[in-house]
């Protein structure tokens with residue numbers, strides 16, 4: 001009844017070719033360009049590239065951490081669910097503590113959101129980890145507060161929360177910090193885009 005592409009590999013090939021033809025990736029190092037292509041693939045917006053900001057070597061640093069077996073620490077279950085486990089080079093743990101039964105009480109004690117409070121349960125896994133924040137601005141702010149107060153430093157922070165309240169500000173704060181980072185400036189972000197960034201970093205092929 002309808003004429004449409006049914007070959008998954010061909011759909012991917014055409015998508016990535018379209019993104020590379022339409023997005024202005026000039027000036028990005030190739031490893032970062034590959035990550036941005038996949039983030040664009042997750043949101044359908046080729047102008048995303050203009051809002052991407054990353055510290056030097058963040059993609060290589062995150063990949064080296066994964067190769068060394070580092071966990072991927074996610075703010076939301078949606079981010080964790082989007083990470084393709086078979087791409088991960090060392091069967092790395094993908095961790096989201098949001099639904100841990102201790103979190104509601106922690107959030108009440110700290111006077112913050114559950115997503116932010118859930119990061120308190122990352123402390124023993126934070127050292128050298130790849131952090132993927134795709135939903136909650138409060139989680140990203142709380143991570144920065146924890147590290148500033150002496151918590152272990154992650155190898156890379158993919159800071160891509162979405163929204164209107166605190167999202168842009170939390171990402172500017174990350175970019176101004178001394179942590180290796182990748183952000184999408186402004187309101188855009190989200191779990192799908194963040195999981196896509198992890199998947200691109202974990203993968204050797206587009």
Ligand SMILES: C/C1=C2N=C(/C=C3N=C(/C(C)=C4\N[C@@](C)([C@@H]5N=C1[C@](C)(CCC(=O)O)[C@H]5CC(=O)O)[C@@](C)(CC(=O)O)[C@@H]4CCC(=O)O)[C@@](C)(CC(=O)O)[C@@H]\3CCC(=O)O)C(C)(C)[C@@H]/2CCC(=O)O
Pocket residue numbers: 075076077078079098112113114115116134135136137138139161162163164165166167189190191192
């Ligand atoms: C204020 C919050 C925002 N949530 C956004 C967008 C989406 N959130 C979805 C879902 C299913 C979840 N959001 C929570 C993380 C929940 N969202 C919040 C909080 C109230 C506070 C976070 C913050 O401001 O930093 C947060 C609850 C908390 O106490 O931390 C979630 C845990 C709520 C819940 O279901 O209990 C849940 C995450 C579940 C999981 O994956 O583990 C959406 C799907 C929206 C929906 O349900 O309709 C959507 C997903 C976006 C995405 O791509 O991830 C915003 C826009 C980020 C917003 C914060 C900023 C704003 O401007 O409002």
